[in-house]
Amino acid sequence: MIIGISLISFFIMHLAPGDITTTEASFNPKASAESRQKLRELYSLDKPVIVQYGLWMKRMATLDFGTSFASHQRPVFWQTQDKDGNVTLGMIQEALPITLLINVLSLILIITIALPLGVISALRQNQLADRGITLFVFIGFAIPSFWLALMLMYWTGVQHTWLPISGLESMGHENMPWLAQMFDTLKHLTLPVFISGITGLAGISLFARNGMLEVLHQDYITTARAKGLSENRVVYGHALRNALLPLITILGLSIPGLIGGSVIAESIFAIPGMGKLFYDAVTMRDFPVIMGILTIGALLTLVGNLFADVAYAWADPRVRRGVAQ
Amino acid sequence: MMKKVLSNPLAIIGFAIIASIMLLALVAPFIAPYDPDAIDVKAILLSPSTSHIMGTDGLGRDVFSRMLYGARISLMVGFVAVGIATAIGIVLGAIAGFYRGWVDTVIMRIVDVMLSIPSFFLILAVIAFLSPSIWNIMIVIGLTSWMGVTRLVRAEFLSLRNREFVLAAQVLGAKDARLIFTHLLPNSLTPIIVSSILGIASAVLLESGLSFLGMGVQAPQASWGNILTDGKEYIQFAWWLSLFPGLAILLTVLGYNLLGDGLRDAYNPRSNQH
Numbered sequence: 297m298i299i300g301i302s303l304i305s306f307f308i309m310h311l312a313p314g315d316i317t318t319t320e321a322s323f324n325p326k327a328s329a330e331s332r333q334k335l336r337e338l339y340s341l342d343k344p345v346i347v348q349y350g351l352w353m354k355r356m357a358t359l360d361f362g363t364s365f366a367s368h369q370r371p372v373f374w375q376t377q378d379k380d381g382n383v384t385l386g387m388i389q390e391a392l393p394i395t396l397l398i399n400v401l402s403l404i405l406i407i408t409i410a411l412p413l414g415v416i417s418a419l420r421q422n423q424l425a426d427r428g429i430t431l432f433v434f435i436g437f438a439i440p441s442f443w444l445a446l447m448l449m450y451w452t453g454v455q456h457t458w459l460p461i462s463g464l465e466s467m468g469h470e471n472m473p474w475l476a477q478m479f480d481t482l483k484h485l486t487l488p489v490f491i492s493g494i495t496g497l498a499g500i501s502l503f504a505r506n507g508m509l510e511v512l513h514q515d516y517i518t519t520a521r522a523k524g525l526s527e528n529r530v531v532y533g534h535a536l537r538n539a540l541l542p543l544i545t546i547l548g549l550s551i552p553g554l555i556g557g558s559v560i561a562e563s564i565f566a567i568p569g570m571g572k573l574f575y576d577a578v579t580m581r582d583f584p585v586i587m588g589i590l591t592i593g594a595l596l597t598l599v600g601n602l603f604a605d606v607a608y609a610w611a612d613p614r615v616r617r618g619v620a621q
Numbered sequence: 622m623m624k625k626v627l628s629n630p631l632a633i634i635g636f637a638i639i640a641s642i643m644l645l646a647l648v649a650p651f652i653a654p655y656d657p658d659a660i661d662v663k664a665i666l667l668s669p670s671t672s673h674i675m676g677t678d679g680l681g682r683d684v685f686s687r688m689l690y691g692a693r694i695s696l697m698v699g700f701v702a703v704g705i706a707t708a709i710g711i712v713l714g715a716i717a718g719f720y721r722g723w724v725d726t727v728i729m730r731i732v733d734v735m736l737s738i739p740s741f742f743l744i745l746a747v748i749a750f751l752s753p754s755i756w757n758i759m760i761v762i763g764l765t766s767w768m769g770v771t772r773l774v775r776a777e778f779l780s781l782r783n784r785e786f787v788l789a790a791q792v793l794g795a796k797d798a799r800l801i802f803t804h805l806l807p808n809s810l811t812p813i814i815v816s817s818i819l820g821i822a823s824a825v826l827l828e829s830g831l832s833f834l835g836m837g838v839q840a841p842q843a844s845w846g847n848i849l850t851d852g853k854e855y856i857q858f859a860w861w862l863s864l865f866p867g868l869a870i871l872l873t874v875l876g877y878n879l880l881g882d883g884l885r886d887a888y889n890p891r892s893n894q895h
Binding site: 434435437438439440441442443444446447449450454549552553555556557559560563574575578579581586589590593594597598601 | 737738739740741742745749750822826829830836849852853856857863866867870871874875878879
């Protein structure tokens with residue numbers, strides 16, 4: 297699987313006309329054809345693509361993603377130490393926690409808001425609350441997130457100055473007590489988390505609603521009602537648990553979308569995460585960084601799906617027993 | 622089925638939205654009050670008025686005219702990209718679902734791999750390398766969004782493959798191509814159409830997102846996404862530059878989603894029962 301991913305991304309990179317030397321040469325008119333050739337040799341760009349892929353895979357196996365073309369040989373993935381003991385932090389090492397934090401927070405936001413919305417909507421089907429929630433869902437699907445981001449930035453950040461609109465820390469962040477520091481970061485994260493969660497929010501409430509509706513019409517719900525259980529027991533004990541199962545899979549599948557969505561949110565709010573790093577790398581044709589992020593992104597997706605499978609087994613005794621047998 | 626669609630008010634609203642935007646895009650050259658690319662230094666950042674109903678931008682271009690021409694781009698990107706994706710999806714899904722076995726396994730593995738790469742990253746990378754242009758965008762969006770259709774067609778084919786009418790045709794000596802094109806494909810058409818309509822919605826969103834990042838349709842050609850990007854610079858004193866393109870994208874995507882959903886409800890009676 298991971299090999300397939302790396303193959304696809306590697307060959308796409310090399311279909312592209314031009315390479316890092318074109319970009320560097322256009323910035324530096326003095327760069328001669330000779331020095332460009334030297335650069336190519338330095339990065340093994342003069343070898344056939346297959347050889348380059350082999351070299352890259354060999355380093356990949358030891359999680360060595362190489363060094364960036366564009367930003368002074370910084371390591372792409374993890375920190376390195378030179379002979380004087382100076383540590384250079386890896387680019388992904390710095391960016392990944394930020395993006396993960398935002399995505400985990402938006403997943404939490406999605407679950408805590410979308411689930412109740414979906415359940416309410418299903419329980420009051422075709423009533424006013426359901427209609428309202430459905431309208432919200434459709435608009436959430438259709439709204440361009442970058443536009444919503446702009447409007448919210450303008451409204452909460454420029455007109456009212458309630459929330460900061462860019463970066464992760466205010467000026468003087470280092471001098472604050474830690475509680476204030478945390479609050480400061482949270483304030484900076486509010487808008488980005490909301491923006492990257494909005495589409496998922498709409499999607500998951502729709503799924504929760506349809507799942508609940510489907511389950512509520514099953515025979516075992518009628519049985520539960522018939523044996524005189526309270527409505528609460530029926531809804532939360534019997535229906536919700538079963539409706540949650542497909543949602544776990546959907547949440548797992550939505551991870552690539554969340555990661556992809558971080559490009560827009562991060563470049564609008566100037567947050568130094570994976571999305572912004574990727575955008576910058578793409579504009580600089582920085583192959584190692586692009587490859588590194590594509591691979592890490594795909595890895596994250598696989599890990600997410602694994603989590604979903606584990607969660608599924610945890611939530612559904614039938615799957616667990618099937619495994620035990 | 623048409624009757625059911627017609628009795629669904631949301632689907633009708635969706636259809637009306639799409640139809641009117643298409644009409645406006647079609648007649649753009651006749652109703653646009655100004656040349657969409659004409660720069661007028663005497664009319665920079667005018668707020669909406671009777672002479673410029675959506676105001677003017679930072680170069681004095683009429684926003685309404687640009688919006689009309691932008692509609693053409695957005696709709697075209699949606700159609701062509703989804704056309705490409707659907708064509709790939711039908712071919713691969715039909716092969717996988719009809720022949721099964723190792724061909725099926727290989728195709729489905731490719732689908733899994735494609736699905737696990739964050740597609741926005743992939744699109745961004747490819748477009749940046751191929752230099753952004755409207756054709757490249759359509760092709761790349763198409764090439765990265767065929768997986769859903771493939772799965773759908775495969776599932777339809779798998780469930781239809783052993784039905785009596787197909788087996789009967791096979792026993793009568795129909796060739797594979799005939800089975801696929803006259804028996805299986807027509808019977809899986811409705812879900813394909815529904816998913817294409819929903820696909821157009823997301824392609825329109827994608828295009829505007831790419832244009833917003835400067836990786837999409839390039840200036841001076843107008844698209845809703847890049848009008849919005851221009852507007853970003855002036856958001857503090859020219860709200861009309863950001864508001865109208867955003868609303869247009871919202872309405873278009875909403876329209877396609879409502880229509881697609883209505884069609885699905887009509888096609889799939891189970892979702893209507895509740």
